[in-house]
Amino acid sequence: MFRNPFSDKELSRRIAAVRGEMAARGLDLAVFSAPESVFYLTGLDHWGYFAPHHLIVPAEGELVLVTRQMERVTIENQVRNARFSGHSDSVTPASHLARELGNLTGKRVGFETASSGFTFAAGKELTVMLGGSAWSDISDLTDALRLVKSPEEQALMRAAAKASDAGTMAAIAAIRDGAREADVAAECTAAMIRAGSNPPGFGPFIRPDHRIAEEHTTWGNGTYKDGGRVMLELAGCVSRYHAPMGRLIHLGHIRDEDAAMAEIAKRAFEASLQGLRPGRRARDVYADWQAVVDDAGMPHYRRHHCGYLVGLGFPPSWTGGNKVTGLRHDSDLEIREGMSFHLLSWFTETGRGDFFVSNCALLGPNGPELLTTAPMGPTVL
Numbered sequence: 001m002f003r004n005p006f007s008d009k010e011l012s013r014r015i016a017a018v019r020g021e022m023a024a025r026g027l028d029l030a031v032f033s034a035p036e037s038v039f040y041l042t043g044l045d046h047w048g049y050f051a052p053h054h055l056i057v058p059a060e061g062e063l064v065l066v067t068r069q070m071e072r073v074t075i076e077n078q079v080r081n082a083r084f085s086g087h088s089d090s091v092t093p094a095s096h097l098a099r100e101l102g103n104l105t106g107k108r109v110g111f112e113t114a115s116s117g118f119t120f121a122a123g124k125e126l127t128v129m130l131g132g133s134a135w136s137d138i139s140d141l142t143d144a145l146r147l148v149k150s151p152e153e154q155a156l157m158r159a160a161a162k163a164s165d166a167g168t169m170a171a172i173a174a175i176r177d178g179a180r181e182a183d184v185a186a187e188c189t190a191a192m193i194r195a196g197s198n199p200p201g202f203g204p205f206i207r208p209d210h211r212i213a214e215e216h217t218t219w220g221n222g223t224y225k226d227g228g229r230v231m232l233e234l235a236g237c238v239s240r241y242h243a244p245m246g247r248l249i250h251l252g253h254i255r256d257e258d259a260a261m262a263e264i265a266k267r268a269f270e271a272s273l274q275g276l277r278p279g280r281r282a283r284d285v286y287a288d289w290q291a292v293v294d295d296a297g298m299p300h301y302r303r304h305h306c307g308y309l310v311g312l313g314f315p316p317s318w319t320g321g322n323k324v325t326g327l328r329h330d331s332d333l334e335i336r337e338g339m340s341f342h343l344l345s346w347f348t349e350t351g352r353g354d355f356f357v358s359n360c361a362l363l364g365p366n367g368p369e370l371l372t373t374a375p376m377g378p379t380v381l
Contacts, residue, residue, distance in 0.1 A: 001198045004043035004078045005239035010152050011081050014041055017145050018057055028107040030057045030138055031097070033117035035314040036240075036321050037142040038065070042079045045240055046071070049314055052093040052117045055082065056100065066097050094122040098129040105131075110138035116322065146320065148338035149311055153241060154362060157311060157340055161243035161360055161371035163197035163236025168245060168374045171206060171234075175249055175381055177226040181208065181219040188234065197236040201318035204234030205246075212248075212356075213348050226252035231356060235318045241311050242318035244342040245372040246358035250380045257353030262378040265355040268292035269345035269376075272306050272327070273361055276341065276368040282331035289345070290329070301350055304328065307343035310360065339363050340371075 018041065022030050032038055035049035042055065042063070048071045056064040062083055065075060069086030076084065087096035101109075111126075112118060114137070149157060170191030174184045185206050192200075206219045209228040224230060233246035250258070268289045275288035289306035293299070305326030313320045325333065327341070344358040355378065360371045 001045050001047065001240075003239075004045065004080065005156060006043045006152060008080065010150060011041065011043060013150070014145065015057070015063070015081070018141065019059060021141055021145070022057070022059060022110065025110065025136065025138070026108055027110045027136060027138070028059050029101070029104070030110045030112075030141070031055070031101075032057065032112045032138075032142065034112055034115035034139075034142070034321055035117065036146070036312050037112060037115070038117075039240060039314070040142055040146055040312060042082050044075060044078050046074050046078075047315075048074065049117070052119075052122065054093070054097045054117070064100055066093070066100055068093075092122070092125060094125040095129065098126055101130065108134055108136065110136040110141070112139050112141070113137050114139035114322070143321070143325075146312055147309060147325070148336055149340055149362070150338070153311065154338070154340075156238050156241035157243055157360070157362060158371055159196055159238040160236040160241050161245075161373075163192045163195040163238065164234060164243045164245045164360065164372050165236075165374045166195035167192035167197070167204065167234050167236060168232060168247060168372075171204075171232050172247070172249060172379060172381070175224055175230050175251065177224065177251060179224045181206065181222050181224065184224070184230070185219040188232075192234070192236050195236065196238055198238060198240070199315075200235050200237040200242060201313040201315050203318070205231065206234070207231040212354070224251060229354075233358065235360075237313075237318070240314060242313050243360035243371050244310060244318060244358065245360055245374065246344065246356055247374065247377055247379065248354070248356040250378060252380070254378050254380050255353065258355060259353075259378060261347050261350065261353035262355040262357075264292065264296045265345040265347050265357055266376055268306070269343060269357055269359075272343050272345070273368050273370070276335055276339075276361065276363045278335060278337050278363070280335045282327045282333040282335065283329055285327045285335065286329045286331075289327075298350065298352065301347070302329075303344075303346060306345065307341050307358075309339060310342040311340050335363065337363050337365060
């Protein structure tokens with residue numbers, strides 16, 4: 001979160017792909033507002049995205065990045081392919097954007113509206129200031145382009161995975177009877193940073209036994225005790241690319257039913273991993289996972305997905321925006337080489353035991369590759 005991680009060749013390839021899609025949609029101009037999109041197209045990596053950023057991409061010619069004037073130095077240091085247009089805090093971002101866009105009469109314009117950087121209030125203001133120009137919603141445009149990772153992106157994913165493994169192993173080493181939740185989280189975070197991680201989009205999620213079923217909460221002010229369990233789910237992050245993973249740790253002993261569920265979970269995980277093949281659909285991968293569950297005598301047990309695509313992400317998530325592209329039972333998303341996934345085999349509140357394991361995987365030319373490699377368990381401390 002201090003430098004542009006991409007080569008000029010990589011950025012030019014992305015801009016060309018965006019312009020190709022704009023041409024296919026009949027657009028003269030595109031305005032991107034999601035932090036992930038602005039970063040993907042310019043390499044700007046900072047925490048200033050809490051305020052609106054708008055990247056203007058014309059069909060040809062100069063790109064323009066519109067945001068607060070105070071970000072000038074950071075943008076001059078990081079952005080090489082767009083002109084900076086800064087505004088003071090005395091004006092609204094939408095009004096400055098409208099002035100930069102100018103007269104749009106007769107132009108076909110696309111706005112990335114489904115993002116944290118484009119509010120309802122900004123949309124209303126732009127509608128008044130720009131008049132009746134023909135607008136299109138392009139919220140899906142860079143999402144689709146970002147699904148397949150380039151070699152530069154894959155290198156960042158691998159670096160993030162090393163940090164994820166380091167954080168997981170440090171957390172496991174710190175968990176013991178009487179250990180404070182905060183100390184375990186501190187050791188985990190410190191290990192990830194020392195292994196090269198930048199601040200992740202969110203987490204780490206480290207939860208005690210009685211809060212395992214909570215999806216997005218993290219450490220508290222308690223202590224761990226023998227006989228309990230600890231949920232770990234975290235992601236190292238390098239230049240905004242994340243490699244999530246998760247483990248369920250047992251203190252003192254593991255119940256027989258949990259040990260049995262661990263074997264089911266690992267078999268289901270392996271089925272989904274091996275199901276990642278080009279040309280298949282997301283629903284096929286979920287079916288591979290569910291088939292193991294069904295064969296284990298639990299046809300009633302269902303999850304909303306068995307994983308999701310992952311990579312580039314800004315706070316408050318590591319999923320790449322405000323939605324999740326999941327490996328769901330009803331998704332027809334085509335699996336392609338270069339996609340990266342957070343694969344989850346999650347079994348809680350089954351009535352037959354609990355277990356959880358997840359890893360980051362990349363679909364390469366020789367098949368699926370696990371990027372995170374810490375032991376899958378069961379781990380009993």
